[in-house]
Amino acid sequence: MEKKLNISLALKKDGRISQARISLSSDVIEHLKITENERKIKIIYEKEKIQIQKIETKSEFEEIIVKEENKLKKFQTSKNLALEGSGDKGTGKTYYNWKLFIPLPIINDWKITKENREVILSKEIDNKIIIKQYDTREKDMEKKENQISLDTKNKVEIKNGIIFDVKNNKGGVGKTEIAKELGHGFSLLGNKVLIISTDAQNNIIDDLYPEEFIVKKGLKEDVFYGTGEMLRLRENLYYMPLKEYKFSDKFLKAIPEYLDKKRKEFDVIIIDSPPLLEVDKVFVECADKIIIPTFCDRKTIKGVLNLINSDKTVLEKINAIVINRYEDTKVQKEWKNALLEALNGTKILCSTIPKLSFIEQMINNQKTIWEYSNQQALEIQKTYTELLFNLMK
Known part of the structure; x- marks a missing residue:
C-alpha cells in the first residue's frame, strides 16, 4: 500500500x-x-x-x-x-x-x-x-485528471443548517464512504459542511487527511467545552472526530443543544451514525433527513426492510437508500427488486453504487469521487449528483 x-x-x-x-x-x-x-x-x-x-x-x-x-x-x-x-x-x-x-x-x-x-x-x-x-509528470497528469466535474456554475446553497443522518443498524456497509462523498459534494455546491463521526476509528482521517493525526480532543470535548479538534478536509468541508466510544447519559442529553448551535455555523451537517441503538436514537431524532447505505444481500436488505416497516418516525425521515458495492449477480438482482418493490409508492430514492476496483484505488489515494474525471468516476458522480439534489429538495 x-x-x-x-x-x-x-x-x-x-x-x-x-x-x-x-x-x-x-x-x-x-x-x-x-x-x-x-x-x-x-x-x-x-x-x-x-x-x-x-x-x-x-x-x-x-x-x-x-x-x-x-x-x-x-x-x-x-x-x-x-x-x-x-x-x-x-x-x-x-x-x-x-x-x-x-x-x-x-x-x-x-x-x-x-x-x-x-x-x-x-x-x-x-x-x-x-x-x-x-x-512531477505524474502530478501534472493527476491535475488534468482530478478535475471536479460536479457542475458548480449554478451553486445550490443551503442556509438552514440541515442535518443528515447516515445510518444503518448493521456496521460495515459503507456509512463513512457515503458520508464523505456527500459531504464533499455538498461543499462543492457552495455549502459549509461538517461531518461528525460517532466511530472512534475515524477512518475519514486516513481516507482524506494527508497528515498523520492522533485525536486527543474530539466530539465529546466539543459538546461539553467547545474544544474539539476540527479538521479541514477540503475547502468548506470539515470533520469532527471521536476519541472514545463511551457515551454517557449526560453526553446524549447535550447532543440536541450542541447540534442546534452547529446549525448556525454550518449549512450542512452529516452524522456518520453508529449502529448502537441508544446513541443512534438521539441522532435520528435530531436529523432532518436519513440516508441508509446497504449491501444487496439477504441479511442487510431484510434489516433495511424491517427498519422501514417497524419505525414510522424513521420512515418519515428516510430520504434515500444507497445500495453500495453492487454487483450484477442473480442474488443481488433479486434483493434489489425486493427493495424497489417495498419502496414503491414512497418518495424514497434508491441509488446504486457499483463495486469497482477504481473506488478501492481512489480511497487508497485519499481522494473522493469528485476529484476524478475518468469514465467510471463520471458515472458514479451522476448517481451522487442525483442523490445530492434529491436531498436538497
Whole structure:
C-alpha cells in the first residue's frame, strides 16, 4: 500500500533548507518492527529512492556517499528515528509521534522546495519501506485528471443548517464512504459542511487527511467545552472526530443543544451514525433527513426492510437508500427488486453504487469521487449528483 506524504521543512533565514522530516504512522513503525528502545535504522539512497530498514545488530552501519557529476549516486547512513511523546491528563495515556529526518544530501538531490515536497511511501517485504519523490509528470497528469466535474456554475446553497443522518443498524456497509462523498459534494455546491463521526476509528482521517493525526480532543470535548479538534478536509468541508466510544447519559442529553448551535455555523451537517441503538436514537431524532447505505444481500436488505416497516418516525425521515458495492449477480438482482418493490409508492430514492476496483484505488489515494474525471468516476458522480439534489429538495 502506498501513501502520499509531505516533507516538513525548516528553513534558514536565507531560505535554504536546514531540516527535513516526515511523520511515520503506527502501521509503518510496526512494519519496520521499531520499538521505543530499538529504533536505529539504516538509510540507503540509490536510483533516487530511499530504502529504510531496522538495524538488527549492534554493529555500526558504514556511511557511504558517492557522487557523479554533482549527482548523488549512492548515499547510506544510520540514525535513530526521532520519537516525541505527549501525555493526556484525562486518560493518563502517552501518544507517540515518530519522525524520520531525511539527510540533506538526499533533499538536495531531489531538489526539494516548499512547492515541491511530496513523496510516496510504500511497504516492502522483509520489513523495509521505500520512499520516492512524487513524480512531477505524474502530478501534472493527476491535475488534468482530478478535475471536479460536479457542475458548480449554478451553486445550490443551503442556509438552514440541515442535518443528515447516515445510518444503518448493521456496521460495515459503507456509512463513512457515503458520508464523505456527500459531504464533499455538498461543499462543492457552495455549502459549509461538517461531518461528525460517532466511530472512534475515524477512518475519514486516513481516507482524506494527508497528515498523520492522533485525536486527543474530539466530539465529546466539543459538546461539553467547545474544544474539539476540527479538521479541514477540503475547502468548506470539515470533520469532527471521536476519541472514545463511551457515551454517557449526560453526553446524549447535550447532543440536541450542541447540534442546534452547529446549525448556525454550518449549512450542512452529516452524522456518520453508529449502529448502537441508544446513541443512534438521539441522532435520528435530531436529523432532518436519513440516508441508509446497504449491501444487496439477504441479511442487510431484510434489516433495511424491517427498519422501514417497524419505525414510522424513521420512515418519515428516510430520504434515500444507497445500495453500495453492487454487483450484477442473480442474488443481488433479486434483493434489489425486493427493495424497489417495498419502496414503491414512497418518495424514497434508491441509488446504486457499483463495486469497482477504481473506488478501492481512489480511497487508497485519499481522494473522493469528485476529484476524478475518468469514465467510471463520471458515472458514479451522476448517481451522487442525483442523490445530492434529491436531498436538497
